[in-house]
Amino acid sequence: MKNEYQIKLKETSNGTEETSAVSLISYEIENAKDHGLTNDKIKEQVRDLSRHGNFPQNLKYVESYSDPGTGTTSTAFLNKDTGKVIVGMTGTNVHMEQVKKVGQTPYVPITIPFVKSQDYKDTLGTAQDVGADVNIGIKSVTHEDVHFKKSQAFIxxxxxxxxxxxxxxxxxxxxxxxxxxxxxxxxxxxVYNTAPITVKTIRKYIPFYGHSSSLRDESVDKLIKKYDGNILRIVSEKDELTNIVDKTDYVFAGNQMVIKNGKGHSMSDFLGKREQREIKARLNEMKGYKDANSKSFVAAKKQMDNKLEKVDEVRANMLQMGGGALSSSQQKLLESVTALSIAESMNKLIEEETQQLEKMYRKMEEKFEKNWEDAQESGMQIGEHLSTSEVLEALDAGGANESNLVIDPKYTISYKIQQLTETKVFYSLFILKVQSSIDDIVEKDQMLANQIGDLI
Incomplete structure (x- = not known):
């Protein structure tokens, strides 16, 4: 009887940060799928790894899918702490031992999709991944490409x-x-030591792809600009891929975090104690604003709900005392108190969110400056035989200039904060107006003042 494939993890533990754990195990899950393991079998093995302290216990395997046409594997894990899912994408999964075996075979039908030999399957998978790597240098891959069709369906x-x-x-x-x-x-x-979205340098020598590549670039550019989430590229200091790509005309997205650990490209290089500590700190920083904002929302909503519940109690008492009907003064007063409760809660929420954004803005200002410094430094390295002005002109031609990397982002955030401040002022003025209206009503009717009680 053939032995069942065993998922092997040596570098992870119960305390491993979730995204790095999922990125690493994705490779092994792709291997398991290639060897015929079902989702139930994979789930069982992942559960055993967690029990033995080799994988985070808060991550529960959901399912995965390997596209036989492209070799792309997507894996979903449920984070039991958040109730939300993390999806892991497998990178270039090279099976050198199997490639060597197949290479030594007199007849190598690696292009035949129904070949049953595991060595042939692994070699085909390696060829598909390497082909996808090479494609990065030829053209931008868009979200609508056939390459992603089945992965999109899985998500x-x-x-x-x-x-x-x-x-x-x-x-x-x-x-x-x-x-x-x-x-x-x-x-x-x-993402970890990610490949670029595309490398434009190579295209200069392949004129055939010129026009179509330009259209694809525009499609990807629009997609990235439209996206309003968080993209963090975590890079190890000696990553061979990043160091090569830095010398080319390439396209990346998001913020980069460099871990100065002297290590290379492997996913395993992110799993040491120092690397994990830095990754967790950075991700907690990203999560901080979101969590603080969520807590503010929950607190403001709770305050508003409590106030509106009291308004409903007062309304019920007034209806009972009035034989099922409200006077015009009572109706106006209850409407004003309801509006005041909602406006006060919204004002508090906006005030706290503005404070959070201002904190984030101060941190981002430093990153904008650093990005511009890094761009100039990379330009100087690539164009070592050019003058400073020539390097700056070349960077500007590619859209990398102080205006795009520093001035415009600062202005955008500043404008957003200004809009929030203006909204806060609007609510403050509205609150004063409603409060004044309430004061006028109760001043003229002491009975109403007594009925409304501590709501005002």
Whole structure:
């Protein structure tokens, strides 16, 4: 009897950060699927890994799908702490041992899709992934491409029963996560040593792709600009892929976090204690604003609900005392108190959100400046034989200039905060107006003042 494939994880534990754990195990789940393991069998093995302390206990395997046509594998995990799903995209999964075996075989039918030999299957999977890597240099891959058709269907299937909070992936899987995450409005995209969305440098030598590549670039650009979630690219200091890509004309998305650990491209290089500590700190920082805003909303809603419940009690008492009808003064007073309760809660929420945005703005200002400094530094390295003005002109031609990277983002955030401040002023004035109306009513009718009690 053939032995069942066993999912192997040496670097992870119960305490491993969720996105890095999912990015790593995605490779093993793809291997398990390639070896014929069912979703139930995979679920059982993942559960055993958690029990033995080799995988986060708060992550429950939901299901996964491997597209036989592209070799792309998507895996869904339920985070039991949040009730939301994390999707992991598998990167370039190279099976060198199997490739060597097949290479030594006299007849190698790796292009035949129904070949049953596991070595042939693994070799075909490797070829598909390498082909996808090469394609990055030829053209931009858009969310509407056939390459993503079945992955898109898988994500839509998961979204029918779960809220997908995060999508993650390593290397080629990181590129796929950015495309799928932005096109499906997944709020958090966290990727590791990701491949770029495209590398334009190579295209200069392939004129045939010129026009179609330009249209694809525009499609991807619109998708990224429309996306309003969080994209974090986590990069290890000596990542070979990033260091090569940095010397080309490439397209990335989101904010970059460099971990100065002297390590390379492997996903395993993010699982040391130091790396995990830095990753958790950064993700908690991203999560901080969202959590603070959610708490403010819950507190404001609770305050409003309590006040409106008291208004309903007063209304019921007035109706009982008035034989089932309200006087015009009573009706106007209750409407004014209801409006005041809602406006006060909204004003409090906007005030706290503005404070959170201002804190975030101060941090982002530093990042804008750093991005511009990094762009200039990369330009100087690539164009080492050019003058400073020539480098700046070249960067500007590619859209990398101080206006785009520093001035415009600062203005955008500043404008958003100004809008919130103006809204807060509007609510403050509205509250004063309603309060004045209430004071006028109760001043003229002491009985109403007594009925309304501590609501005012």
């Amino acid at each position: 839509k299937k998961i979204k029918k029963n779960h809220e997908i909070d995060t999508i993650t992936g390593h290397s080629l899987g990181g590129r796929d996560a950015i495309i799928l995450g932005t096109s499906n409005d997944i709020q958090n995209i966290v």
